[in-house]
Amino acid sequence: MKKSQIQLGESTAVVIIIIVFIFLGLVIYFQFWKADQTTKNEEQREILAIELATKVSYLPEPHCTFQGTASSNCYDKIKLEFMNASRNNTKWRNYYYDYFGYAKIEMTQVYPYEINYILYENQKDELSQSGQPVFIPSRIYNSLTDTYAFAYLTVTKYT
Amino acid sequence: MKSKSQIEIMGLVVIVIIIAIGFFSYLAFILNTEPVEPIVEYSQDQLAQTFLSSLVKTETYCDLSFDKVVQDCSLEQNLVCHGNTSCQVVNDTIEIILNKTLNTWGYAYNLTIENLNIEYLNKNCTAKSDRGTQGIELITLYGRGDVLLTLDMCR
Numbered sequence: 512m513k514k515s516q517i518q519l520g521e522s523t524a525v526v527i528i529i530i531v532f533i534f535l536g537l538v539i540y541f542q543f544w545k546a547d548q549t550t551k552n553e554e555q556r557e558i559l560a561i562e563l564a565t566k567v568s569y570l571p572e573p574h575c576t577f578q579g580t581a582s583s584n585c586y587d588k589i590k591l592e593f594m595n596a597s598r599n600n601t602k603w604r605n606y607y608y609d610y611f612g613y614a615k616i617e618m619t620q621v622y623p624y625e626i627n628y629i630l631y632e633n634q635k636d637e638l639s640q641s642g643q644p645v646f647i648p649s650r651i652y653n654s655l656t657d658t659y660a661f662a663y664l665t666v667t668k669y670t
Numbered sequence: 671m672k673s674k675s676q677i678e679i680m681g682l683v684v685i686v687i688i689i690a691i692g693f694f695s696y697l698a699f700i701l702n703t704e705p706v707e708p709i710v711e712y713s714q715d716q717l718a719q720t721f722l723s724s725l726v727k728t729e730t731y732c733d734l735s736f737d738k739v740v741q742d743c744s745l746e747q748n749l750v751c752h753g754n755t756s757c758q759v760v761n762d763t764i765e766i767i768l769n770k771t772l773n774t775w776g777y778a779y780n781l782t783i784e785n786l787n788i789e790y791l792n793k794n795c796t797a798k799s800d801r802g803t804q805g806i807e808l809i810t811l812y813g814r815g816d817v818l819l820t821l822d823m824c825r
Binding site for chain 1: 675678682686689690693697707708709712713716717720721723724725727728729730731735763766767770771775
């Protein structure tokens, strides 16, 4: 009886130890999985920001047009001024919300002088910025003087 | 009987060790995988070309576009603008734009204008560094060659 009790005790101890090891392994794995998911979420947010930046850079409204053809990577100064002035208009914001969601899109001219245009801004307080903003160098065309200025587009996505 | 139980315990220990090795090998594999930074990779692939194509048409403080000033700097160097030669204007323009853009954003880059021996480096971006897609612009010298502008963004 004693011998069988010892054997039973051994088997029980082994089973308990195995269960403890499995439990510890699951806890450690879950911690790493959580960290991996956080990284993947961050990556996904950055991809959303890039998608938005690509949409914005192909938006026809602010682009320069020459003989009816839109020029890539070139923005018309007068159109930018109009978009800047219209950005607080509710109809404007609602129209572009379908394309951009919660985001901020601005054009910053840096040379020969500095000036900033905000083309779209829609932010909810509880949303955070998705990672770093996307910068796209471009040029601003002044049709009155037929000259170009160096600028960059900043696209910030809020999620 | 003693040796039988010892053998059993040894067997269990071996199984636990094998499971532990397998688990930690898996963890090591996951931890060694480089994280992907989509915005950084996108910037390094797209930014160089868009930067140069915007730069060459930019109006300088001499009321001439950047490519025209580069042409003068490469050839006759007749231009004098606010007391500066065309080559000084080229350097001034590039420095101002770089300081307000790539330097502020913290990117490592190597901008060169080959014919003029102009080179701007930031954060040790050399030929041996891992680079994104190179940006290239050619400014023609109308039958007397071309000026090559290159911009490399380093990872």
